Amino acid sequence: MDSETTIEQFNKCCNIRNSNCVFYYSGYFSQNIINAIGDAVRLRLERSDTPGGVRRKLFSTFIEMAQNIVHYSSNNLTPIEQADRELRAGSVCVMQENGQFFIMCANPVTPEWAEHLRRVLEPLCDMSAEQIRYAYRRQLRKPAPDDSKGAGLGFLTIAKESSRPIEFSLEPNETGMVTFSLKATI
DSSP states (O other): OHHHHHHHHHHHHOOOTTTTEEEEEEEEEEEEHHHHHHHHHHHHHTTTTTTHHHHHHHHHHHHHHHHHOOOOOBBOOOOGGGGGOOEEEEEEEEEEETTTTEEEEEEOEEEEEEEEHHHHHHHHOOOOOOHHHHHHHHHHTSSOTTTTTSOOOHHHHHHHSSSSEEEOOOOOOOTSSSEEEEEEOO
């Protein structure tokens, strides 16, 4: 995986003057913020010529990526006893280029969580669309994994909605944490 490409594309989207940038947000995420951003993304896509199926996939992918930030970013403003009202830092970007949409997210994670992500995402990146759909249906019937704050469907949902294999990078940063970046193509 070429992590340089994902990071370069994310940085390109950060440039608000970039005409390919549909939406970009960097800051703290909470359930309320996800709802507000979701409304903005939905309205922006509805006002464009984006087909309904593509809008649905983009919105679904955005929600999964934002939820991942709220649940797993290591940059947390809320005390542990307020886990039901988490406020955690990250970034999300939606770009359109050459008729395709790219949705990317980034957030810091602990080195231990980075290794967990690597173990989960490497096999997922190698799965065919049929294998992803099968794994998704199988996970629907299972209890949530112990290390998940949801049903364990987030990355499977993102991979299922993506038209190409998802891409990710895990880059150590100066704080001792790891920057996790994820990219899906719709």
